[in-house]
Amino acid sequence: MAFSALILAAGAGTRMKSDTPKVAHTLLDKPLVRWVIDCAKDAGATQICVVLGHQREKVMALVDDVPIVFQEKRLGTADAAKQARPVLAGKDAPESVIVLNGDTPLIKPETLRDLALAREASGAHACVLTFKAQNPTGYGRIVRDLEGSFVKIVEEEDASIAERNIHEVNSGVYCFDTKVLFAALERVGNDNAQGEYYLTDTLPVIMEAGGRVDIFSTEDESELVGVNNRVMLAEAAAILRQRINTRHMLEGVTMLDPSSVWIGPDVELEHDVEVLPMTLLMGDTHVGRGTVLGPNTRINSCQIGEDCSIDETIAIGSTIGNRVSTGPRAYLRPGTVLKDGVHIGTSVELKNSTIGVNSKVPHLSYIGDSQVGREVNIGAGSITCNYDGVNKHPTEIGDHAFVGSSTMFVAPVKVGNDTVTGAGSVITQDVPNGALALERSEQITKEGWSAEHKKKLIGRTGSFQTVV
Numbered sequence: 001m002a003f004s005a006l007i008l009a010a011g012a013g014t015r016m017k018s019d020t021p022k023v024a025h026t027l028l029d030k031p032l033v034r035w036v037i038d039c040a041k042d043a044g045a046t047q048i049c050v051v052l053g054h055q056r057e058k059v060m061a062l063v064d065d066v067p068i069v070f071q072e073k074r075l076g077t078a079d080a081a082k083q084a085r086p087v088l089a090g091k092d093a094p095e096s097v098i099v100l101n102g103d104t105p106l107i108k109p110e111t112l113r114d115l116a117l118a119r120e121a122s123g124a125h126a127c128v129l130t131f132k133a134q135n136p137t138g139y140g141r142i143v144r145d146l147e148g149s150f151v152k153i154v155e156e157e158d159a160s161i162a163e164r165n166i167h168e169v170n171s172g173v174y175c176f177d178t179k180v181l182f183a184a185l186e187r188v189g190n191d192n193a194q195g196e197y198y199l200t201d202t203l204p205v206i207m208e209a210g211g212r213v214d215i216f217s218t219e220d221e222s223e224l225v226g227v228n229n230r231v232m233l234a235e236a237a238a239i240l241r242q243r244i245n246t247r248h249m250l251e252g253v254t255m256l257d258p259s260s261v262w263i264g265p266d267v268e269l270e271h272d273v274e275v276l277p278m279t280l281l282m283g284d285t286h287v288g289r290g291t292v293l294g295p296n297t298r299i300n301s302c303q304i305g306e307d308c309s310i311d312e313t314i315a316i317g318s319t320i321g322n323r324v325s326t327g328p329r330a331y332l333r334p335g336t337v338l339k340d341g342v343h344i345g346t347s348v349e350l351k352n353s354t355i356g357v358n359s360k361v362p363h364l365s366y367i368g369d370s371q372v373g374r375e376v377n378i379g380a381g382s383i384t385c386n387y388d389g390v391n392k393h394p395t396e397i398g399d400h401a402f403v404g405s406s407t408m409f410v411a412p413v414k415v416g417n418d419t420v421t422g423a424g425s426v427i428t429q430d431v432p433n434g435a436l437a438l439e440r441s442e443q444i445t446k447e448g449w450s451a452e453h454k455k456k457l458i459g460r461t462g463s464f465q466t467v468v
Contacts, residue, residue, distance in 0.1 A: 002094040003116040004178065005040035008199075009033050009063075009102030010053025010071040010080045015229045021055045022227070023102040024062060027237050028244075028264045029282040029300075031062045032227060035105030038265075043112035046094055049087040050102070051080045076196030078188045081181070089182045096120060097178045099199065106223040106236055107173065118216040119175040125211035126180065126203060128153070129173040131221050139169030140200065142215065150213045153200050168217070170200070171224040175216075180206060240265075248275075261294075270306075288322065297327075305340070321357075339374075353384075356399065369411065370395040379405035379423065386411045398433065 013022025023033035033050065040048050050063045053071040060068060069083040081099060088097055096116050100107070111129070119127035128150065130142050141163050143151040153170050154163050184202040192198070203213050218224065222239050225232065244265065245258040252271030255261050260277040263269075268286045275281070276294030283301030287293065291308040297315075304310065304320040311327035317334030326332065326344040335352030338344065342355045345362035353367045356374040361367060365378055369386040371394070372378070382403050384395040393411035397403070401415055404423035415421070416433035425439040 001044075001096075001113075001116055001120060002046050003044070003096035003098055003175070004047035004049070004088050004094045005043075005045040005112075006081060006084050006088060006097055006099045007033065007036050007040070007048065007050045007102050008077055008080050008099065009036075009059065010051050010056075010074065011103075012054040012074070013103070013228070016233075017230075021058050024059050025227070025233060027105055027227075027233065027240055028262065030265060032105045033059065033102040034062060035265075036100050036102055036107070037063060037066060039105075039107055039109050040098070040100065040112065043109035043116075045098070045112075047088060049084045051083050053080070074196075076190065076194070077199035078185055078197035078201060081199055082185045082197075085182050085185075089178060093178050095178060097176050097181060099174045099176065099181075101172050101226060103227045104172070104224060105227065106225055106239055108220075108223050111218055111220075111223060114218075115173070115175045115216050119177075119214065122214050123212070124214035125177045125206050127175040127214045127216050128203070129171045129175070129224070130168050130215055130217045131171055131219075131224050132167050132217070133169045133221060134167070136164075136167050136169050141166040142168040142170060144168075144215070150203075150215050153203065171218075172226065173224070174199070176202075180211060184209075302332075367395075369393065370397065370409075372397045373399035373401065373417065375399060376401045376403070378403045379407060381406040382408070384409045384411055 009023040016022045016025065024031050027035065037048060048066040050066055050068050051071055052059050052068055053074060056070060067087045069087060071080045071083050096119055098112055098116060115127060115129050133139055138156060140153040140155045141159055143154055143163060145151050156164065181202065184205040187205045188197050188201045190197045207213055225236060227233050227236050241262055244263050245255060245261055248263065248269050249255060253269045254274040257277045261275050262280045264282040266284050267281045270287065270289040272289045273287050274292045278296045279294035280298045285299055285302050287304045288306035290306050291304055293310045296312045297310055300316045302315045302318045302320060305322035305324065307323050308320060309325040313327040313330040315332040318332040318336040320338045321340040323340055324338050324342045329347045330344045331349040333351035336350045337354040339355060339357040341358040343360045343362065347364050348361050349366045351368040353370040355361065355372045356376060358374060359372055359376040361378040363380045365382045367384050369392050370384045376397055385408055386392050386395065395409045395411045396414040398415060398417035398419065400417055401419045404421050404425065406424045407421045408426045410426060410428045413427055413430060415431040418434045419431050420436045421427055422438040422440065425437060427437055427439060431437040
């Protein structure tokens with residue numbers, strides 16, 4: 001079974017009240033239109049064409065992996081579909097074409113496959129995907145005859161009282177015989193209040209020409225909900241979150257509170273991963289078995305190994321080995337690489353740096369543009385001063401180095417293996433293997449100074465207060 005997919009994404013989406021085109025708004029960090037395209041791909045569509053119009057320059061980059069056509073004037077859905085003729089109506093085009101909307105991100109690949117199979121099996125020229133809506137308000141109602149066959153779609157404003165009580169509604173998704181669709185589009189008129197050409201009007205055109213229109217129904221109302229405003233966007237996100245979290249839990253992932261966990265569609269979690277509340281996992285992220293994520297953690301496009309503890313951590317574009325612990329309040333910026341057994345502690349920030357096997361950056365430090373060796377201990381409050389106001393410079397710290405607290409490395413600088421830096425030092429020159437590096441002023445101690453100082457203060461003010 002071969003079929004193509006035509007995705008209509010040319011509308012303005014005014015109810016979103018946004019400078020961003022509706023189909024470019026994101027669910028779980030993925031644009032609405034991408035959900036639809038990827039669904040069509042997963043369903044097996046051999047050709048996909050997207051129709052763009054409103055603010056197309058903001059959408060084109062999101063869909064540049066499939067053919068794009070443009071609707072220059074917003075003349076309705078039938079006019080939008082006509083623009084795809086050069087792409088989808090060639091002599092080698094698949095027999096079936098499924099028409100989708102770019103704002104229906106919840107539809108499932110298996111539903112599209114079943115729809116295409118149903119049309120092909122029945123020989124119908126068109127097949128309308130329908131569902132039973134608990135509240136059909138706003139939807140076009142599906143009118144059947146006594147035998148249950150399709151008669152028409154009645155829009156709510158045109159429906160009788162009896163028709164408004166119908167709960168079977170039009171999803172806006174159709175499967176057509178490709179040749180029949182593009183022939184019918186040429187005969188659709190615009191004799192309506194809006195002066196637009198509607199895709200639904202292809203159905204009576206087909207039937208008047210002796211063609212057959214069938215109905216294919218799905219039980220899951222949620223997958224056919226469109227997104228027209230910010231409320232519906234949030235509702236769709238909640239449905240997707242539940243679907244994704246349920247899939248991961250069935251595959252062996254533990255979630256203490258699934259309603260407080262958000263996982264993107266491209267995230268991979270191995271079994272025995274545990275995800276604690278208020279954790280957000282997005283992008284091309286992979287997490288190895290036995291790792292605990294959260295609470296209060298945000299991960300984006302990271303590769304994380306096995307048996308790690310990622311506690312209250314933000315990690316972006318980072319690679320984390322096995323048995324690594326981070327946090328709380330750790331920040332791993334892009335380019336961070338943590339080798340096996342590394343510990344990154346409280347209020348530590350790393351950027352574009354590699355931390356070697358079993359090394360530790362326990363607390364209150366910044367490591368940027370650096371290479372840190374094996375079994376290194378970075379004392380509290382240490383900083384690699386990588387920026388000179390114009391350019392970034394690297395720091396290299398060798399294996400088994402012990403960095404005293406509050407050491408400043410003024411890059412570019414290299415510190416060798418088995419070295420020690422004294423607490424409070426500012427290291428501006430390379431340090432050879434096995435050396436101790438100190439850079440301090442001589443300590444000055446004035447005995448009795450505190451009492452004399454207090455006497456001076458009392459003499460000036462007449463009193464002395466101890467502030468607690």
